[in-house]
Amino acid sequence: MYISTVLIWGSTWLAIAWQVGDVAVPVSVFYRFLIAALVLLAGLTLFRRRQALQARDHLFCLVQGGCVFGLNFYCFYTAAGYLPSGLIAILFSMSILFNAANGYLFFRTPVPRVFYLALALGLPGMALIFWQDLVTVEATWELLGAIGLTLLGTYGFSLGNMVSVRHQRRGLQINTTNAFAMLYGGMLMGVIAWTQGPVSACQRNRYI
Template identity: 30%
Template sequence: MSNAIPDHALLRPRVVIPFLLTGIIWGSTWWVITDQIDGIAPSWSVAIRFAVATPAMFLVARLMGKNLRIGSKGHWLALLIGITQFCGNFNFVYRSELHLTSGIVAVMFTMLIVFNAFLGWLLLGQRITRNFMIGTCVAMSGIALLLWHEAGLNPLGGSIPLGIVWALLGILSASIANVVQANDTGRALPMVSLLAWAMLYGTIADFALAYVTAGPLELPVRASFWFGIAWLALAGSVVTFPLHYTMVREIGAGRAAYNGIVTVIVAMLLSTIFENYRWNGLTVSGAILAVIGLVIALRARQLPSKQTA
């Protein structure tokens, strides 16, 4: 008996609205981050972001009437999600944008589904299909073309290989959080309550990491920085993470990850407008291959899994 979700289920307003909203908001956050790392250590920028987002997430949980008592297993899970998602992932992402344009980092993050599939196979025994591997190869070839073009321009004057490493570490951290939150303990807890505690633990880790790596905090005075913090903390974190993880629970991680396509379109558009990203035959081909490969891979993940001995 198949547990496949019918395609028309995606057309329900309760799915379409958060699907588009998270894709659009996250698409904008990639560009906003570029201003957040201008004149301030990336780790402090991340710490400030979640220092604002954490109390807001607890407030949301209370307003929704959710129980904030998650038990010892819930706190251990929240700690792991906090360290991987709200500390490791964002610290790596912010550092990657010191060396790569925001649109390119967003394109690389579409490969989160590949990391999710591998960890799902490794930790949960989920099957990886042949079509998924084909789609992955197609998408990676497209991303390789985009990075090749990026290396030729090197517009930020940084290290392209280092930017790639930071981005890959960020993807791995986010993938760990994606996979572990779907275990039995996570599914038994209210999403916003779990996320609130995870953000708190992540914020504590962010401040410790920032102090150790960058020294005492000097608060920026630029208005654009604080407007950016408000957008990233409230819209890019408090609004989107509960919507996204709820979608994951309702329609599955594969279907929910389709919003990565919306995210990439918005991110690349903003990178073109504000970062003077240059399009040519190579970059257009790379973007098309990346999206086609992602769609092939995601559709393959929807095939019914087989139980193996």
């Protein structure tokens, strides 16, 4: 299971790098998650594994979709125009910190002491990775903007995780809630793409 998680989450950053290009960001995210949602919902329906959700649960799925399968990827795709996807993935590891903070904030989940030791080692490590870029004057504002967008998207992902915890505590199946969350997240990106109208294409990631 651990290897599967590494492969799935590792390959998602490749998908981001490959999609950043001639198609506008919200359109790319829209296609990605709408197709994934329809495939998952079709499979769940075919095998009779789709769980019935109440209207309130669908509302939380909408929030989850915007946080995990929508606006956060909007941030990641935009940042990928200035940062290589590998560095975005490293920044995304901050989700562990955000999850711990949000878990305590929303559910009063205690934070183990070893977490603080890991944090004390992890944050300086990430600073060292970006040090060369941070001291490069001509790239400072673009770099900081991309880092800020990545961290914003990561925090949004963490908020979506808190919604997922809420689903699980209510006994909802993760496959069903994720399918609807992807559907709503993709639809949200579709609305954003439609309201923007003809927008200029994203600059191809120069790190590819």
